[in-house]
């Protein structure tokens with residue numbers, strides 16, 4: 001469908017990759033921990049190894065949660081853009097098929113939030 | 120089956136209008152809230168100029184309602200003597 | 216028995232006659248320029264109008280009556296504003312936390328009044344019939360008055376409280392204000408008939424009761440007589456605007472059967488747009504009013520479920536059904552305000568108003584109003600946050616959130632049937648991914664992707680380097696927000712300190 005308009009109506013996406021100065025935006029969401037109210041948006045270089053996000057980036061995002069220190073990455077299950085996903089930890093985001101505005105959701109077995117109620 | 124509704128300010132004039140509405144529409148249900156009063160009534164509700172004038176003790180132009188109104192629900196029909204809110208009688212009767 | 220003076224000899228014109236003189240025979244077929252050049256926007260949306268004179272303003276307001284009643288409203292309002300200022304009315308509010316609702320109103324809603332003024336002036340020019348032109352002109356003037364009186368009234372609070380100093384600038388820049396701003400710009404950049412369906416019908420008629428009525432009643436309950444007065448002064452115009460909204464819809468529907476599917480699509484779109492916007496109101500009602508009138512869920516039941524049933528039953532004779540996803544909105548009513556408050560609690564360090572955790576007494580109220588959800592899903596979260604704050608570690612989310620491309624709200628809404636899981640929806644368009652908070656927002660995008668790929672999403676704009684810098688402090692400076700006073704929790708804010716000093720003074724020397 002298109003926009004009903006008085007003339008030609010074509011625009012470039014405002015959030016196209018080239019506008020992010022070499023980064024791509026990737027969304028990360030720790031399931032069942034809604035103390036963090038929404039998925040996080042992170043501008044990351046596509047060449048960054050997946051492991052680096054886990055070791056250097058996400059702790060600064062999530063470590064206020066009392067359960068964060070108990071996350072064991074080898075038990076975590078992932079979804080990338082609505083498909084089940086197994087990250088190759090030492091490969092880059094790009095090599096893991098994580099693109100601009102990809103969404104990564106992860107579940108941490110045994111950790112279901114404060115009081116077990118997804119908080 | 121459907122209720123029409125009118126909400127008025129709790130001012131001196133607003134209170135008199137509520138009295139007038141209740142007098143003319145015995146089925147009206149009145150809910151008081153801080154600063155406002157909501158009146159609901161099955162299908163239709165009418166304000167009559169005469170009833171209002173009797174309460175106010177002066178001539179009243181129905182367009183003065185503009186000063187006391189907060190909200191309404193229903194189709195409006197206004198002339199010099201009455202102000203009516205109503206939902207259409209029988210769905211499908213006036214299809215375009 | 217009747218003390219009234221006798222009727223004057225000369226017959227006065229009836230209301231209907233006076234209105235007919237104002238609105239009939241004023242327009243004409245143009246000859247110097249063809250009609251479609253003079254009214255270039257009136258047909259491209261596909262709405263067919265055969266008889267503009269079929270339009271009738273049910274109030275039949277004429278210009279002289281309009282000026283007379285509007286002047287009377289202004290006179291009353293300014294008398295109250297004057298005495299509020301002279302008597303230091305701000306000291307009579309229930310609690311300074313209440314002022315945060317005003318901050319959100321002044322930065323989020325009042326600029327919309329001004330946008331509405333421009334919108335109605337524009338569409339009033341572009342309709343062919345004199346009836347709708349005059350109704351739109353009156354509304355354009357009303358909306359300008361609303362913007363002015365709101366700014367004027369709240370300027371009194373600006374003398375004492377933080378966050379009220381630059382609403383227009385903030386409206387154009389602050390992240391959460393992109394929600395109301397983009398809503399209205401979406402409507403203003405549509406054609407004139409869609410604009411009226413969006414603002415006059417879906418917003419004013421179907422949803423605006425939820426904004427003004429509980430908010431103004433809440434203001435009264437919380438001792439803010441100035442706000443009550445500007446609210447009612449505006450709302451008395453609103454009743455007329457609502458009637459215009461219903462009238463324009465019926466007018467379009469009656470003109471041509473081919474208009475029906477176009478209008479249904481607009482009703483679906485603008486119901487959902489408006490409902491998402493009202494998420495902000497839900498948190499005002501349940502969290503920001505120290506004394507509460509009714510819960511969001513109760514207001515939704517009264518003003519949408521019951522009133523909407525009657526309305527859409529009435530419109531069903533034209534083949535119009537209830538807006539798509541209304542049942543999702545009803546499913547969300549027991550969690551909406553809690554989810555929205557959580558979003559703002561997460562990001563209060565970047566907001567122009569304060570948030571806080573409800574007191575134990577307030578949580579009891581929330582439990583009672585939301586028996587199926589509050590204790591189960593939200594109380595544990597709030598108790599955890601309260602404890603963290605007591606330990607001096609008030610929770611602020613350090614990372615910016617993912618936003619919905621359509622409504623621009625952080626993606627904090629949960630699945631319609633599962634309050635523990637965020638609702639993620641996405642679509643691909645020309646090789647790029649787009650994310651949405653709901654099926655409603657996704658549908659809106661997919662119907663007009665070219666429009667929403669232009670969304671100015673605050674989080675992405677910060678990452679693109681367009682918002683003053685990369686640090687929170689830089690961005691807040693670009694927002695014209697004062698770091699350390701306007702933002703952060705109410706607990707420890709200068710607003711709180713000042714309020715407590717006043718209360719102490721009141722206690723020592725009662726007037």
Ligand SMILES: [Fe+2]
Pocket residue numbers: 328331357358361449
């Ligand atoms: Fe307005």
Ligand SMILES: [Fe+2]
Pocket residue numbers: 491619620621622623624651652653656
């Ligand atoms: Fe959305």
